[in-house]
Amino acid sequence: MTESGKPILYSYFRSSCSWRVRIALALKSIDYETIPVNLIKDGGQQFSEEFQALNPMKQVPALKIDGITICQSLAIIEYLEETRPTPRLLPRDPKKRASVRMISNLIAGGIQPLQNLSVLKEVGQEKQLAWAQKTISSGFNALEQILQSTAGKYCVGDEVSMADLCLVPQVANAERFKVDLTLYPTISHINKSLLALEAFQVSHPSRQPDTPPELRA
Amino acid sequence: MTESGKPILYSYFRSSCSWRVRIALALKSIDYETIPVNLIKDGGQQFSEEFQALNPMKQVPALKIDGITICQSLAIIEYLEETRPTPRLLPRDPKKRASVRMISNLIAGGIQPLQNLSVLKEVGQEKQLAWAQKTISSGFNALEQILQSTAGKYCVGDEVSMADLCLVPQVANAERFKVDLTLYPTISHINKSLLALEAFQVSHPSRQPDTPPELRA
Structure with a gap:
């Protein structure tokens, strides 16, 4: 999270997995900051040492939130659903x-x-x-x-x-x-x-x- | 489910995704019946019309349970966790x-x-x-x-x-x-x-x- 407490999303504009998480954040009105990770430039910024320390899978998205870093879009969305349940993204049944x-x-x-x-x-x-x-x-x-x-x-x-x-x-x-x-x-x-x-x-x-x-x- | 009410698992012995579900069923002591789907024999039994009607993705596992058929191993395991929570396969935190x-x-x-x-x-x-x-x-x-x-x-x-x-x-x-x-x-x-x-x-x-x-x- 940033010093202001906002979650940080490591994202690439064209990554479909990043987009999934961006939709969840938008639907749940969660204010966040984006740190772009360009998957093409510099041979792929996801391969930088700095990013690998964050996500050893070298993939976006990654979300820093509540003091932890979560990777894998569905795991992120399930976490948001459990901690910010409104509006729900999983039915009750x-x-x-x-x-x-x-x-x-x-x-x-x-x-x-x-x-x-x-x-x-x-x-x-x-x-x-x-x-x-x-x-x-x-x-x-x-x-x-x-x-x-x-x-x-x-x-x-x-x-x-x-x-x-x-x-x-x-x-x-x-x-x-x-x-x-x-x-x-x-x-x-x-x-x-x-x-x-x-x-x-x-x-x-x-x-x-x-x-x-x-x-x- | 069978007439006796047992869930039916469509499985292939060597499929790693089927094995995931078999472990969940065993841990939760859920009695079930196996219908083998041989992914090699006959050009792949997952491509049969009968099986495709059950899982259009033509993949094992598929689980018939509680009157529905669920495909995708993680979706099956999450369903078992929600409906048969003991022992838990997801921590509380x-x-x-x-x-x-x-x-x-x-x-x-x-x-x-x-x-x-x-x-x-x-x-x-x-x-x-x-x-x-x-x-x-x-x-x-x-x-x-x-x-x-x-x-x-x-x-x-x-x-x-x-x-x-x-x-x-x-x-x-x-x-x-x-x-x-x-x-x-x-x-x-x-x-x-x-x-x-x-x-x-x-x-x-x-x-x-x-x-x-x-x-x-």
């Missing part, structure tokens, strides 16, 4: 909470890690677009089907949940990798509804302190 | 819970997905051993460092938690891929302590209904 966590983990464990920067580097420039498209499409095929039984206005029912915080940044990644989203009408529809909400707008990659001028909204 | 979830997600999102069967197929036979070793080593380097500040007898303090349910199966994968575990003394030590517990033994890949005779303990 355990079965609905299970749906929220299932969708969140499907995206955070089943899609995003396979199309993140470090994996695409390994895959090589030639194959990386096809690789990312295949990964995202395969996950979205499953998600579109699951949403048929869980979704209302949003991923699970009519309240914004942690699952929605995962969905919107993943759809943005899908757009960057030119995935045909017309194949996923439910995902697209929910994404559109969520992007109309203020918390999803202020946290958007196009409006961060480290967003390059040419990408600013 | 929110900061310690954050550590448990951080380590669980580091493994479940940051290591395992990058060395699972479907990714290794994409990577190709020649490169897959090096790929898996690099992924696991990179994750274990981070984890070894994190454990310096969280571990007691187990990953977080002296009580078995969800983090431990993720650790042991991941170490087994590391052994299969011949990762040099002497580089990770804390991980190795905790793993050894956990493997001495009955819940980790009865759930072990060498003791499942679908374990091939030549691999049985």
